[in-house]
Amino acid sequence: xxxxxxxxxxxxxxxxxxxxxxxxxxxxxxxxxxxxxxxxxxxxxxxxxxxxxxxxxxxxxxxxxxxxxxxxxxxxxxxxxxxxxxxxxxxxxxxxxxxxxxxxxxxxxxxxxxxxxxxxxxxxxxxxxxxxxxxxxxxxxxxxxxxxxxxxxxxxxxxxxxxxxxxxxxxxxxxxxxxxxxxxxxxxxxxxxxxxxxxxxxxxxxxxxxxxxxxxxxxxxxxxxxxxxxxxxxxxxxxxxxxxxxxxxxxxxxxxxxxxxxxxxxxxxxx
Amino acid sequence: xxxxxxxxxxxxxxxxxxxxxxxxxxxxxxxxxxxxxxxxxxxxxxxxxxxxxxxxxxxxxxxxxxxxxxxxxxxxxxxxxxxxxxxxxxxxxxxxxxxxxxxxxxxxxxxxxxxxxxxxxxxxxxxxxxxxxxxxxxxxxxxxxxxxxxxxxxxxxxxxxxxxxxxxxxxxxxxxxxxxxxxxxxxxxxxxxxxxxxxxxxxxxxxxxxxxxxxxxxxxxxxxxxxxxxxxxxxxxxxxxxxxxxxxxxxxxxxxxxxxxxxxx
Numbered sequence: 399x400x401x402x403x404x405x406x407x408x409x410x411x412x413x414x415x416x417x418x419x420x421x422x423x424x425x426x427x428x429x430x431x432x433x434x435x436x437x438x439x440x441x442x443x444x445x446x447x448x449x450x451x452x453x454x455x456x457x458x459x460x461x462x463x464x465x466x467x468x469x470x471x472x473x474x475x476x477x478x479x480x481x482x483x484x485x486x487x488x489x490x491x492x493x494x495x496x497x498x499x500x501x502x503x504x505x506x507x508x509x510x511x512x513x514x515x516x517x518x519x520x521x522x523x524x525x526x527x528x529x530x531x532x533x534x535x536x537x538x539x540x541x542x543x544x545x546x547x548x549x550x551x552x553x554x555x556x557x558x559x560x561x562x563x564x565x566x567x568x569x570x571x572x573x574x575x576x577x578x579x580x581x582x583x584x585x586x587x588x589x590x591x592x593x594x595x596x597x598x599x600x601x602x603x604x605x606x607x608x609x610x611x612x613x614x615x616x617x618x619x620x621x622x623x624x625x626x627x628x629x630x631x632x633x634x635x636x637x638x639x640x641x642x643x644x645x646x647x648x649x650x651x652x653x654x655x656x657x658x659x660x661x662x663x664x665x666x667x668x669x
Numbered sequence: 670x671x672x673x674x675x676x677x678x679x680x681x682x683x684x685x686x687x688x689x690x691x692x693x694x695x696x697x698x699x700x701x702x703x704x705x706x707x708x709x710x711x712x713x714x715x716x717x718x719x720x721x722x723x724x725x726x727x728x729x730x731x732x733x734x735x736x737x738x739x740x741x742x743x744x745x746x747x748x749x750x751x752x753x754x755x756x757x758x759x760x761x762x763x764x765x766x767x768x769x770x771x772x773x774x775x776x777x778x779x780x781x782x783x784x785x786x787x788x789x790x791x792x793x794x795x796x797x798x799x800x801x802x803x804x805x806x807x808x809x810x811x812x813x814x815x816x817x818x819x820x821x822x823x824x825x826x827x828x829x830x831x832x833x834x835x836x837x838x839x840x841x842x843x844x845x846x847x848x849x850x851x852x853x854x855x856x857x858x859x860x861x862x863x864x865x866x867x868x869x870x871x872x873x874x875x876x877x878x879x880x881x882x883x884x885x886x887x888x889x890x891x892x893x894x895x896x897x898x899x900x901x902x903x904x905x906x907x908x909x910x911x912x913x914x915x916x917x918x919x920x921x922x923x924x925x926x927x928x929x930x931x932x933x934x
Binding site for chain 2: 406409413414416417418419420421423424427435436438439440511512514515516517518519520521522524536589595602603604605606609611620621623624625634637638641644648649
């Protein structure tokens with residue numbers, strides 16, 4: 399390695415440290431005992447303890463397990479339903495070839511309009527339907543955001559499936575549903591998985607609607623973790639442990655969806 | 670569904686609705702809208718959002734470009750550092766905000782702690798004169814990786830022969846950047862810049878967990894303002910009127926944005 403190469407690596411490592419500092423710090427804080435946390439300046443080397451992780455699961459005033467369960471159910475159900483709705487919808491869009499233009503502008507507009515403008519109307523509507531503070535309510539709202547994006551991603555993936563394969567299946571006597579689920583879906587299965595994961599991550603991370611639509615029963619982890627701050631202002635160790643566990647699920651999937659991130663974050667649009 | 674929400678939001682904005690009780694609420698016409706336009710708090714929130722959105726967008730585009738160019742010219746194709754670099758994008762903004770609260774607060778924060786240790790400086794990053802820039806810092810920390818990602822994707826689409834040929838012809842690095850790199854990444858800069866502006870204009874999660882819009886209303890973004898009016902004060906009629914006003918304002922960037930995305934670059 400040349401001298402200049404070493405300098406490049408040092409710069410890169412410093413940059414990586416800066417962007418990951420909040421995460422590294424929160425993991426460290428979660429492993430410190432309360433006595434170590436209150437030391438100034440915060441020690442870099444210390445004897446790790448898992449007491450905070452044990453506490454958030456066992457303490458009766460700290461509803462961490464409940465929040466975790468809510469987040470898991472809401473994210474899994476809304477991502478699954480999104481896929482189940484979008485697969486046939488995308489198939490008919492690609493096959494019949496209409497609606498894609500409308501869908502396209504709808505998706506871009508959805509990106510541009512802040513959803514908070516509908517916060518009050520959603521709240522009033524859900525209150526009338528008795529959906530406030532239920533997991534169903536939050537699932538519906540997350541799907542409202544995820545479906546258009548998933549639909550446009552899936553239709554663009556389906557367009558890449560060669561027409562000849564579908565046609566030969568149809569000649570062999572397969573019904574449309576069989577073509578969709580036996581032929582087309584397996585061919586784009588890795589893309590379907592990616593869309594599922596992206597929907598899951600969005601739902602897991604969503605904060606605004608999870609906040610306004612939950613009171614006690616349906617609180618998700620992102621909202622729950624922020625409640626700990628106001629209610630437990632000084633219990634930094636527990637907040638750190640809860641935050642650490644809450645960011646891990648999206649990480650697990652990160653490698654898998656990396657190449658889809660650009661499209662997903664620009665609203666499912668291929669440039 | 671979206672159409673329904675718009676209609677219902679307009680309906681609510683014309684009434685005096687408190688705490689979600691629509692049935693018994695009287696029709697008040699444009700009273701809520703008049704109140705919005707007369708309210709200094711609304712204009713303050715708009716000003717904060719515009720200011721915050723513009724500064725973070727410019728900063729993130731600039732840093733994202735530098736980072737993408739650095740990574741492109743020195744570490745192209747390397748997977749692991751790339752993944753580590755874009756991890757902040759995957760974190761919930763609210764949780765990322767919480768992490769920064771732990772990192773930056775006065776009592777146990779690593780950064781103020783070591784600033785005090787090395788320089789003897791008692792720095793309160795959430796004091797009124799610093800809090801805006803603290804929020805800008807947190808936003809840039811989370812979303813520079815996003816502009817990096819988009820710009821880097823554009824950079825690797827440059828045909829390598831183009832740069833080789835320029836090198837053989839003896840082009841200086843500055844010329845290569847000016848005449849090859851910049852034209853190639855301009856679309857990525859525009860699209861990611863627009864996305865960043867739209868997102869950070871409406872910032873909610875990060876501000877909510879870091880400052881709650883305070884101290885006072887110093888960091889009240891337009892989204893925080895709508896939340897405060899609609900849910901802390903429970904005045905859903907007024908909150909919907911603010912929402913619809915914002916909706917009308919956002920039609921302009923939304924229109925430009927959808928035109929931009931349709932254009933073949």
